[in-house]
Amino acid sequence: MDLSIGEVAERSGLSVHALRFYEKEGLFANPVRRTSTGRRLYHAEDVEWLAVCTKLRSSGMPLAAIRQYVELARRGAGNETQRLDLLRAHEEQVLEKIRELTECLDVIRHKVGIYQAAVERGEADRLWNPSHPDAAATGEGCHRLAA
Amino acid sequence: MDLSIGEVAERSGLSVHALRFYEKEGLFANPVRRTSTGRRLYHAEDVEWLAVCTKLRSSGMPLAAIRQYVELARRGAGNETQRLDLLRAHEEQVLEKIRELTECLDVIRHKVGIYQAAVERGEADRLWNPSHPDAAATGEGCHRLAA
């Protein structure tokens, strides 16, 4: 039931390099065991935790924050409120990032809409004529790129 | 109506360093003019474009992609479809990122929910008792961190 680093890499989608790096960074709750000759041995549970880690990472949580969380967990019972706080702080950051991206999406869609309408009408070139109303609309007439 | 680099920095929220860097990277559609003694002069329009740039950047568009877009615009009329493609590609990436973040949010909220319920009941410590059902629920009993 023990897994080699290569197997864990395959299952977690992380590279063997990244796994050694994560270990050095203290992201494993349990110390990684070794064979008599020094090779790493992992549990299936480690893979589950790595899946969570990957989610946290891809939502922008820095390794340092994940380490903090793991350190609390490693310390044992009694600091659940602190762990909850960490999770909630990150939840808030993810929400904020989603809000930010949604705003950016509006800006992009505004520009896309203008271009698309003009291209569909086959009038794209007029976007470049400063005297054409749509040039002002894209904000790109005469190299004015802002919308 | 001309602006110094310091004024542009203040209005755009970018540092003067970043502005010089952006110029070197070719992110300005129009060449930045200079005074007789070599100081940069900007337009209000540059500030507008920088606002768009900032949105694109904060939604994860790399400087290289912005430069591509600017290069097309600088080249003049005739490549609107390509510019539209660039914008749409980025739009798709932003959408994908939002989807990803939303998924991560689910994971986080799942864990938050478990912790919160336990902490509210004042039973947080039991999350650490492997024989307690909630320990399995958090996945963190016995240092099992995955949910």
Next chain:
DNA sequence: CTAGGAGCTAGAGTCGGCTCTAGATCAAGC
């Protein structure tokens, strides 16, 4: 006229998160 702040250039440094290299050991199939 002078002091302090803003600007200039070229280039070095930073940071996070890996990725890769070198040189050695280990494990398994032929």
Next chain:
DNA sequence: GCTTGATCTAGAGCCGACTCTAGCTCCTAG
């Protein structure tokens, strides 16, 4: 026994996007 591929350690390298430094010039207020 030998080869091939997986693993080991320590440490260097990389990438993007800035940020900062040094050493200089320039502008303006007192």
